[in-house]
Amino acid sequence: MSELQYHGFSFLSGKRNEGSQWIAPVNLEESIRQSILMILLTERGERPMFPEFGSSLRSFIFRKNDAALHAEIKTHLFETLATLEPRVSIEAIDVVSDSERKERVKIQITYRIEETGVQQSIAFPMSLME
16 A cells, blocks of 8 residues: 655735735645645545545534543544644644533644644634534
8 A cells, every 4th residue: 555645735825015916835834734724624525536635523513512522533633634644743632622612622733743843733613513
């Protein structure tokens, strides 16, 4: 079986002061942050030419917000990110109930960029009621 390789391209776009469009490549840290968010927001099977890309976070919607669910989400994300984003090592994933909205969980992913050793984190709220 061949090893999965990363073939993504990340760009930042916007407008210059005079109003013309511009596109510029982003740095490694931003590229990885964008990739992780794309993995989280893409449902597995959604991309016809790359059906194994993405997570299955939507499968957790309408489930009871408890410790068992938090553990399942955490395990799922560890496995998914380890497979799909080889440029990082996952150091921690915390899943907790949102104290203000009981139908939402807060996901905190802490990772280390393999190439530079820099530690980063992403906070991702997820509603359990679509």
